[in-house]
Amino acid sequence: MTSVGAFAGMPRVRADGQRVGRISEFPFTLGVASGDPMPSSVVLWTRLAPRPYEVGSGLPPAGVVEVQWDIAGDEQFRNIERSGLTTASADFGYSVHVDVSGLQPGRSYWYRFRTGAWSSPVGRTRTAPAADASVRELRLGLASCQQYDGGYYTAHAHLAREELDAVFFVGDYIYENAIDAQAGERRLPAGSRLPEVFGHELKTLEDYRLRYALARTDPDLRAAHAAHPWVVTWDDHEVENNYAAGVPQAGEAPEGFLARRAAAYRAYWENMPLRPAQSPSGADMRLYxxxxxxxxxxxxxxDTRQYRSDQAYGDGWQYPGPESQDASRTMTGAAQERWLLDGFRTSTATWNVIPQQVAFSRRRLTLTGPSRLSMDAWDGYPASRDRVLQGARTAVAGNLIVLSGDSHIHLAMDIKQDFDDPRSPTVGVEILGSSITSGADGMEKPEDWAELLAANPHMSYYAKRRGYVVITLTPTHARADYRTLAYVTRPGAPVTTGASLVTRAGAPGFHPA
Structure with missing residues (x-):
């Protein structure tokens, strides 16, 4: 067995830091998670929270707890391949991030944590294939937008049972809104109430920590994390609705907003299976x-939030104009854009996949005449989108797939070289997944179903149910299976497949499977 350091690159807890005494209550209430799989390493995560609904989670405001971790090649831990000791510090919300190295590529592992007399639930993870491996198939989950008071996380229960290599979660893991005592659309049973601590909008580090703890008390979300490694990125609600870089939505001084953003970013890192390299520095955090x-x-x-230009004409659906069409506007910021285009140039992969937050393709609302467009999505940043597509074409980075969330609907769209000309070449596809709960139950065919499909001939599927997407990649094709649930405002909904679409390698464009 080999011990692997957990906090390389992180501020170190002082060797004489006060040890927390015996923990008398089960501390692994928030479950376990893994993430960012590489061929020889993966991140393991947990956070100690004996009382998740309390400020401080039932642990002292200062101190450290020693935590043992194990990773094994079998679920019974007869063959423990790596293990070690690390510390969970109050400075980081008693979270644990262990970057385990020395693993075998393309292989499943099981992991657990222990402290004192307590053992965590067991999680299952999987490393990425070797860099030069010829991979026959990858199966991925795409999920986003899980407002706690929007409904039950039943979709995660189904996601946990899928056979997947990884889950990509593309934003809105929490929402910053106040939650009433009955948890909104969850409508807690009589006699059950949420504590008042959740009844205000999030502003402080403790506010954000508590909201993540609330989300993780859901057993279906814990199951999905324990079943698969996750690759995460944020959107807006992890901080505030529709913020743009250092610009709040409304009514908040910039300096106060940056302090809020720093608190939100820190809580995000504490609660996600991310490596130390992603840990924030004040109000900045490199997530791409x-x-x-x-x-x-x-x-x-x-990361399409931290570096973007402010939305043109407000952050809603507006008619485009000179401001939104300004060539200097950016969704990614200059450094991230260069990084992305450089990656296209060096890529040798069959599929070039961009997991990100908001709708990438054009979405008109009307069939004729000028149409309002979403100023918060890439339609509000067309020059930025054009630079990405031009960079992919110049680099001959074929088989482009964009993964998106945010819109609380399922969409399948062909990415056009020129969205103003429906006959222009298709240069990739976009898989936009619906929400886990946000928007409550929704409907299979909303009122604007026929008009939206007619106004956007590059759009081949549109539904407004909650759910997720299962994506299968092979050397010859990519398949998107859009899973839907009929309701989330009560638990136990079955899952169905609303549509299955395929795009062929070398011949971009969606077709029925």
Missing amino acids: RRLLFGRLAQFDVL
């Missing part, structure tokens, strides 16, 4: 990163 899965797929995970 690249993951390779053999020769089959390159994943360029984007």
Whole structure:
């Protein structure tokens, strides 16, 4: 067995830091998680919270707890391959991030944590294939937008039972809104109430920590984390609705907003299975990163919130004009854009996949005449979108797939070289997944179903149910299976497949499977 350091690159807890005494209550209430799989390493996560609904989670405001971790090649832990000791510090919300190295590529592992007399639930993870591996198939989950008071996380129960290599979660893990005592659309049973601590909008580090704890008390979310490694990125609600870089939505001084953003970013890192390299520095946190899965797929995970230009004409659906069409406007910021285009140039993968937050393709609302467009999505930043597509064409980075969330609907869209000309070449596809709960139950065919599909001939599927997407990548094709649930405002909904679409390698464009 080999001990692997957990906090390389992080501020170190002083060797004489006060040890927390015996923990008398089960501390692993928030479950376990893994993430960012590489061929020889993966991140393991947990956070100690004996009382998750209390400020401080039932642990002292200062101190450290020693935590043992194990990773094994079998679920019974007869063959423990790596283990070690680390510390969970109050400075980081008693979270644990262990970057385990020395693993075998393309292999499943099981992991657990222990402290004192307590053992965590067991999680299952999987490393990425070797960089030069010829991979026959990858199966991925796409999920986003899980407002706690929007309904039950039943979709995660189904996601946990899927056979997947990884889950990509593309934003809105929490929402910053106040939650009433009955948890909104969850409508807690008589006699059950949420504590008043959740009844205000999030502003402080403790506010954000508590909201993550609330989300993780859901057993279905814990099951999905324990079943698969996750690759995460944020959107707006992890801080505030529709914020843009250092600009709040409304009514908050910039300096106060940056302090709020710093608190939100810190809580995000504490609660996600991310490496120390992603830990924030004040109000800044580099989240964009690249993951390779053999020769089959390159994943360029984007951050379209921290560096973007402010929305033109407000953050809603507006008619485009000179401000939104300004060539200097950016969704990614200059450094991230260069990084992305450089990645296109060096990619040798069959599929170039961009997991990111908001709708990438054009979405008109009307069939004729000028149409309002979403100023918060890439339609509000067309020059930025054009630079990304031009960079992919110049680099001959074929088989482009964009993964998106945010909109609380399922959409399948062909990415056009020129969205103003429906006959222009298709240069990739976009898989936009619906929400886990946000928007409550929804409907299969909303009122604007026929009009939206007619106004956007590059759009081949549109539904407004809650759910997620299962994506299968092979050397010859990519398949998107859109899973839907009929309701989330009560638990136990069955899952169905609303549509299955395929795009062929070398011939971009969606077709029925």
